[in-house]
Amino acid sequence: MDFADTPGEAEFRAEAAAFLERHAEPLTGANAVIRGRVPDEELLRRAREWQALKAEAGFAAITWAPEHGGRGGTPMEQVIYAQEEARFAVPRGVYEIGLGMCVPTVITHGTPDQHARHVAPAVRGEEIWCQLFSEPAAGSDVAGLRTRAVKDGEDWVINGQKIWTSGAHYADWGLLLARTDPHAAKHAGLTMFVIPMRAPGVEVRRIKQVAGTSNFNEVFFTDLRVPDSARVGAVGAGWKVGLTTLMNERLTVGGSVGTDFDEVFAFVRDLDTEDGPAIRNPAVRERLAEWYVRSRGLKYTRFRTITRLSRGQTPGPESSIGKLVTAGKMQEIASFALDLQGAAGVVTDRAVAPMGALFQETLLSAPGLRIAGGTDEIMRNIIAERVLGLPGDVRVDRDRPFSEIPAGKR
């Protein structure tokens, strides 16, 4: 075992680090450029500028082929760049859905014309994407979606509603999964489209989230008309196309910001209690140890994944546990850190709350991470079935025409 880069990797790392040092500030914790910490307008502006810089320097789409505006690099180089970038206060949370999920789907399943139209502007940060999958009646069971796309001459006419769409209010394009055949079986009647978010017939309504901010939305389609060239993949192949998006999603989610071991460790060393710093308390020490081993366990699990990538192998099943462990741990840490603050734990005022109210804010954002990109329960199902090879759930709806499947009341 060794933790050294190969000469090629070291060279790439140095190049990435040099770029970052020239253009970004080191991350201090206080200067994170993320939603909620900086105003939305500013976040978008800075994210655009940063994305353009990255693209120019060849770090925006490291693994993509040069004909798609990428660098033609390896997954290992992508990992190295991400490791380096994590040390800097660069804007996050705007382009991940497009570049991490939607555009890769277009690259995999789209036409050359679609590639030519969409890929380069996305890489340069000129266009932002959102993912239009979830609906009021179809989240975990996303194949149960009802938004209809009906062929009308050379066009498709779209009616229906999406929900929980992150960034729809500022996105230029949306990757939309719609039902084109309600009489086919559930998974067989779906088709994927790329839709312009600012077209008439698309209405976006902000939804206020637990934390009081609004980043996800309801999106209504009323007779939205798109040409057949907006279709990604074959008619009826939407589920297969969508799986590409979802696979990428699980690799993307988890990089979100919140509290981890380092934050709570720093906090309990500083917090004064009757018996000295809180870290002297055995109950606190026990929890710290548990979070440390989970945190390190994930870090070294990533090292195992990286080892496979570095050898040109595909990541093994160990990479699937990241989001599940991270989200729960984050919520536990935030909650425990507040317990130690006593009555003051309720105060969210950044000026007075410890560590700029980081724990309070994480308490309110962590529930979302346990739901977005596959709930804890769905992640467990996936690991059970794909990794451990256990049988799938009994499906009462599998082979019936979608139109005959009973619907719930909520």
Next chain:
Amino acid sequence: MNFEFADELLAVRDGARSFLAKNAPTAAVRRVLDGEAPYDAATWRAIGELGWLGAAIPEELGGSGLGHEGLCVLAEEIGAAVAAIPFTSACMAAEAILLAGDAEQQRALLPGLATGETIFCLALAEGPGNPHPRAVKAEVRGGRLTGTKWPVADGGIADRAVVVAGDADGGIGLFLVELAGPGVTRTALESLDPTRNQARLDFAGAPALPLPAARGWAAVEAVLERSAVPIAFEQIGGARACLDMARDFAMERHAFGRPIASFQAIKHKLVDIYVANELARSNCYYAAWALGADAPDLSTAAAAARVSATEAFHLASKENIQVHGGMGFTWAADCHLYYRRAKLLSLMLGGAPWWKDRLVTRLELTNADQGA
């Protein structure tokens, strides 16, 4: 980055796995469980000949020179097989002798340890409580040891003991005692895991030779830390075996017209075990590297491996019984072998709360270093 064992070691691991499956099935463990033998002598001899016990011992001292990473991959397989052999004690004694023995002692003792001809034990505890210097009452005066140690893992079958005792200077040291010699009384103790011997050792002026090269409580801690790493591998080996057993059983057992493996409560339980096992495995890999490389953060790495491996084996062994239902609660099913072993391994170097506390202490120290 290469965070995987070398191909040679993976081959060693695969060889060990098939060797143990063939030669040390749980039927052999059960002979010890049922009191027909004090330990599985045939397996012990065989792995001694194969050089497993001397993996971390240099070749010039009779070892096979595979290194600590080699010892770790072997330990995982021994743990998965719940082998009824004094392996853990051999690891601890080897670390003690490598750390504190002088050159002559190492030449005299390690070859026998490496072949398994000499069985060693480490005598530290003196009744209930986690390791602590003030709990060491046994003492050596004028080369003679007095005091009582219990429990001593493998104390009833060992030829020699490495004993932690006070010395004439009021400090603590490691001493070597011949258990067949004068002044030693051994009393067998019944234990939670009868597949590993436990004894009480009473010393009344038994001849004791100091291991002079490392002294003080720090030496004891170093031995515990260094042996915690291969033992953590034993623990993840056991946890892996439990997950495999539970999965296989769940796939075959039917209830309500379907395999119980299709019930979500069972699926999610198995996933939770899988997640705990993977996290522990990753912590263990890092500790194996740190041990092999004598890394500055070995103490932290060893404690982290220990804490997560203990947690994983505990979860896997108890939930394996749960998945098996009534069958899991029988003497005949193998589930309890792992349940017993999980508790034994989690206790014999000091329990989980003690290691968690040590881990945090280490983190405080490292952080203070960085701050300074």
